[in-house]
Amino acid sequence: MATTLEHQVKECIINRLGLDVTAEEVEDDAPLFGEGLGLDSIDALELVIAIGKQFEVSIGDDDMGIFQSVNRICEFIRIARPEL
Template sequence: MIDWKTEKENIEKRIVIEEKIKTILVESLMLDLDKKLIQNDQPLFGRGLELDSIDALELSIGISTEFGIALSDDDMSIFSSINKLTDYIIENQLIEEQQ
């Protein structure tokens, strides 16, 4: 049976994390872009936001500072979109909560 209260809390938590990531992107990388225009599944590199490796480092530092989660360049796929970053953050927060 689905616990709708828990599902609603998870959705709300995800939205908050997505917004924080977008804020980190815009502020730490000094993007001349309204964060509302960043789509959650939009690629961050290449034809998406056209970020580069230095931007990835800045983003990694911002996320580590905000969420207390270390990001590694071993798995660059987590930097592919806001959705992937959010999934990674949520997954790692759950692991930390269980320890």
């Protein structure tokens, strides 16, 4: 079974930030900050690096809104890298 982009993004977030959850526990549309996973601004900077590197996308200051949810990150990646 092929791994979905959503699952890959979740694994990237979990591994980079050392979160104590599984990919299955992270909902695709759940907020990543605040009440969701409880991430903060330092975590956002880590994710810019991790997502950018793993998926070969450039995330600028104007793109920071993508970190609202896994679905938003995946939308961004699919637009930037339609071949994925």
